[in-house]
Amino acid sequence: xxxxxxxxxxxxxxxxxxxxxxxxxxxxxxxxxxxxxxxxxxxxxxxxxxxxxxxxxxxxxxxxxxxxxxxxxxxxxxxxxxxxxxxxxxxxxxxxxxxxxxxxxxxxxxxxxxxxxxxxxxxxxxxxxxxxxxxxxxxxxxxxxxxxxxxxxxxxxxxxxxxxxxxxxxxxxxxxxxxxxxxxxxxxxxxxxxxxxxxxx
Amino acid sequence: xxxxxxxxxxxxxxxxxxxxxxxxxxxxxxxxxxxxxxxxxxxxxxxxxxxxxxxxxxxxxxxxxxxxxxxxxxxxxxxxxxxxxxxxxxxxxxxxxxxxxxxxxxxxxxxxxxxxxxxxxxxxxxxxxxxxxxxxxxxxxxxxxxxxxxxxxxxxxxxxxxxxxxxxxxxxxxxxxxxxxxxxxxxxxxxxxxxxxxxxxxxxxxxxxxxxxxxxxxxxxxxxxxxxxxxxxxxxxxxxxxxxxxxxxxxxxxxxxxxxxxxxxxxxxxxxxxxxxxxxxxxxxxxxxxxxxxxxxxxxxxxxxxxxxxxxxxxxxxxxxxxxxxxxxxxxxxxxxxxxxxxxxxxxxxxxxxxxxxxxxxxxxxxxxxxxxxxxxxxxxxxxxxxxxxxxxxxxxxxxxxxxxxxxxxxxxxxxxxxxxxxxxxxxxxxxxxxxxxxxxxxxxxxxxxxxxxxxxxxxxxxxxxxxxxxxxxxxxxxxxxxxxxxxxxxxxxxxxxxxxxxxxxxxxxxxxxxxxxxxxxxxxxxxxxxxxxxxxxxxxxxxxxxxxxxxxxxxxxxxxxxxx
Ligand SMILES: Cc1ncc(C[n+]2csc(CCOP(=O)(O)OP(=O)(O)O)c2C)c(N)n1
Ligand SMILES: [Mg+2]
Numbered sequence: 001x002x003x004x005x006x007x008x009x010x011x012x013x014x015x016x017x018x019x020x021x022x023x024x025x026x027x028x029x030x031x032x033x034x035x036x037x038x039x040x041x042x043x044x045x046x047x048x049x050x051x052x053x054x055x056x057x058x059x060x061x062x063x064x065x066x067x068x069x070x071x072x073x074x075x076x077x078x079x080x081x082x083x084x085x086x087x088x089x090x091x092x093x094x095x096x097x098x099x100x101x102x103x104x105x106x107x108x109x110x111x112x113x114x115x116x117x118x119x120x121x122x123x124x125x126x127x128x129x130x131x132x133x134x135x136x137x138x139x140x141x142x143x144x145x146x147x148x149x150x151x152x153x154x155x156x157x158x159x160x161x162x163x164x165x166x167x168x169x170x171x172x173x174x175x176x177x178x179x180x181x182x183x184x185x186x187x188x189x190x191x192x193x194x195x196x197x198x199x200x201x
Numbered sequence: 202x203x204x205x206x207x208x209x210x211x212x213x214x215x216x217x218x219x220x221x222x223x224x225x226x227x228x229x230x231x232x233x234x235x236x237x238x239x240x241x242x243x244x245x246x247x248x249x250x251x252x253x254x255x256x257x258x259x260x261x262x263x264x265x266x267x268x269x270x271x272x273x274x275x276x277x278x279x280x281x282x283x284x285x286x287x288x289x290x291x292x293x294x295x296x297x298x299x300x301x302x303x304x305x306x307x308x309x310x311x312x313x314x315x316x317x318x319x320x321x322x323x324x325x326x327x328x329x330x331x332x333x334x335x336x337x338x339x340x341x342x343x344x345x346x347x348x349x350x351x352x353x354x355x356x357x358x359x360x361x362x363x364x365x366x367x368x369x370x371x372x373x374x375x376x377x378x379x380x381x382x383x384x385x386x387x388x389x390x391x392x393x394x395x396x397x398x399x400x401x402x403x404x405x406x407x408x409x410x411x412x413x414x415x416x417x418x419x420x421x422x423x424x425x426x427x428x429x430x431x432x433x434x435x436x437x438x439x440x441x442x443x444x445x446x447x448x449x450x451x452x453x454x455x456x457x458x459x460x461x462x463x464x465x466x467x468x469x470x471x472x473x474x475x476x477x478x479x480x481x482x483x484x485x486x487x488x489x490x491x492x493x494x495x496x497x498x499x500x501x502x503x504x505x506x507x508x509x510x511x512x513x514x515x516x517x518x519x520x521x522x523x524x525x526x527x528x529x530x531x532x533x534x535x536x537x538x539x540x541x542x543x544x545x546x547x548x549x550x551x552x553x554x555x556x557x558x559x560x561x562x563x564x565x566x567x568x569x570x571x572x573x574x575x576x577x578x579x580x581x582x583x584x585x586x587x588x589x590x591x592x593x594x595x596x597x598x599x600x601x602x603x604x605x606x607x608x609x610x611x612x613x614x615x616x617x618x619x620x621x622x623x624x625x626x627x628x629x630x631x632x633x634x635x636x637x638x639x640x641x642x643x644x645x646x647x648x649x650x651x652x653x654x655x656x657x658x659x660x661x662x663x664x665x666x667x668x669x670x671x672x673x674x675x676x677x678x679x680x681x682x683x684x685x686x687x688x689x690x691x692x693x694x695x696x697x698x699x700x701x702x703x704x705x706x707x708x709x710x711x712x713x714x715x716x717x718x719x720x721x722x723x724x725x726x727x728x729x730x731x732x733x734x735x736x737x738x739x740x741x742x743x744x745x746x747x748x749x750x751x752x753x754x755x756x757x758x759x760x761x762x763x764x765x766x
Contacts, residue, residue: 007525009530009531009532009533010410010411010414010532047332048320048324048332051321051324052324055324055325056325059325089525089529092525093522093525093526096390096521096522096524097522099389099390099391099521099522100328100390100391100520100522101329101391102328102329102349102385102389102391102392103329105386105389
């Protein structure tokens with residue numbers, strides 16, 4: 001069967017992985033634009049799946065910025081969200097290499113304009129009575145939340161897109177940050193589109 | 202019926218039609234060996250001297266017959282000894298099921314005696330792998346393993362079975378026919394079976410626009426060339442038909458040798474670092490390259506940027522991940538070579554490129570044979586005696602000479618480690634190939650490689666496996682020496698093999714016949730006797746230390762710029 005192929009050469013809308021003259025898509029010589037991509041992967045929910053996926057990425061030289069994994073409404077299936085930088089050829093390779101893993105059932109590359117993305121950050125800062133008000137103003141502006149208050153510290157929970165979390169952490173950098181923990185990005189397509197709604201699922 | 206895990210495993214192997222396994226016992230597989238003992242009537246076991254060569258034997262068995270090979274080893278060191286064999290099979294897409302025992306589950310993760318995380322170690326060199334944690338899942342796992350190894354682009358798989366699972370009992374239900382095929386999505390890209398019946402109709406419907414586009418590109422071409430690799434192994438007649446229909450010459454990769462008759466004027470021989478002038482130059486001059494079942498390896502491409510500069514590339518492969526991996530393509534078609542080539546041939550009107558074909562095939566070298574005791578003359582003489590026998594090789598100059606000078610006339614005739622280039626591969630592979638085909642097999646090896654696997658002489662001798670060992674003794678790790686000559690100022694660092702053994706005495710020690718030859722006539726006589734013997738034997742050819750493999754293209758150079766002619 002012709003598998004689902006988002007890089008179909010006969011599809012005028014498909015991304016074109018290379019400049020017409022370049023022969024070698026891997027070489028660094030190509031000038032194709034490097035952008036951030038979000039890739040969603042449905043996998044069988046079984047031990048070792050995460051090391052298969054992350055092992056593949058490191059072995060083939062894909063630098064993953066973030067990775068998030070969790071079960072889905074189907075207990076046999078987990079969903080992994082990867083974000084990474086790369087040009088179209090890189091992303092095409094990643095998608096096709098992922099499909100070689102038997103545990104992988106479906107891979108999609110999300111279109112940033114037609115999807116929602118979130119990550120969650122917990123950030124603990126040193127804030128006594130003197131700093132508390134100022135910090136809480138920042139928290140309000142970003143519609144973040146205070147999830148723990150102590151005499152000397154505040155713990156903030158922030159969800160949002162990468163840009164937003166970066167911006168807020170940038171402002172908080174003026175304070176004494178004690179620790180930060182963040183999840184990888186998770187993402188869904190908007191509207192009726194679902195990851196399982198492709199040619200095979 | 203209630204059986205223990207070890208017995209279920211053996212029953213499942215019998216279900217799959219396995220007749221022979223290659224392996225080596227140990228503590229963590231004792232229950233399995235006990236069942237083998239009981240089922241000797243149904244399944245035979247070849248005991249090698251080293252697990253690595255059991256792995257290569259299972260691989261050679263698979264390559265020679267097209268049936269899945271099976272290899273069994275114990276936990277820890279037994280399992281880690283398989284690693285090179287697994288990687289070799291993986292790089293050359295050979296279907297092998299590797300079975301390992303492991304320590305009982307309650308000891309796993311405690312650094313217990315002979316414990317190794319073989320699943321983790323081999324994750325990147327297997328198509329898929331399993332740790333069986335429950336005896337009730339064992340039968341299904343074995344069926345899946347055989348299915349996965351053989352479907353889609355074939356490859357090695359590994360099943361790790363802890364000892365407690367081998368001992369635990371459960372109900373075993375024999376399966377046959379359709380029930381042996383596990384319930385995987387038929388569209389999974391890595392598991393596609395060759396479509397037939399209704400699926401073939403559906404595939405045709407989906408693939409038609411691609412075929413149409415391919416026909417347009419082919420019809421627009423003036424200088425079309427077909428570049429055929431190991432993926433064409435089961436599509437040789439379709440390749441021939443298409444080559445005639447397109448009126449296009451064929452260049453082969455190392456793994457593709459034998460897919461087109463080398464005597465045919467359409468055959469240009471091997472392409473790449475040690476490719477023929479005809480193939481390499483045609484590659485650079487063609488305006489359309491139809492690449493089938495190839496992965497554009499750097500050894501075939503030379504400089505990827507400068508490769509086939511004027512050509513549009515159509516890439517046909519079963520593995521979608523090979524498309525646009527090393528070389529960007531104009532059009533690709535994913536599917537089984539046999540199906541795609543046949544459909545393409547049906548649709549394409551006959552083409553004529555008389556001048557181009559004449560031009561391309563006129564570059565074929567006609568080696569004039571002479572009486573010098575040189576590798577190419579030896580290989581021609583070997584071919585005269587061996588005909589279409591299966592030939593396995595090790596890795597080095599002798600391997601390249603064999604690829605260049607022995608005309609392989611059928612797929613699966615050449616058994617060689619192409620992707621990983623594993624010295625030590627050949628002997629085990631030859632044993633496996635001979636066991637699988639039930640016929641004598643020629644092994645062309647080098648003095649360096651043979652020292653890595655001569656430990657298997659006892660195996661060939663004990664089982665009477667007729668492997669005719671043609672040993673190219675040049676007193677050196679010749680291929681490395683060649684690079685030292687060309688690129689490292691003749692600093693022969695650690696490549697001179699001035700240390701024996703005396704291979705004739707070695708043959709004698711193992712109870713084998715041996716001939717040491719220095720002339721073509723002596724070689725012809727020895728090989729005739731060796732082929733008659735029906736037993737393993739050694740023909741040692743004394744060659745000059747400075748023989749080189751030519752032609753040669755320096756690594757990373759365009760493949761028509763030869764540094765040796
Ligand atoms: C396991 C392994 N180790 C090292 C190499 C590197 N290597 C490639 S060819 C070669 C020399 C092979 O010597 P020999 O078997 O005598 O063959 P010759 O080239 O002399 O014909 C070596 C060391 C290899 N391919 N495989
Ligand atoms: Mg040698």
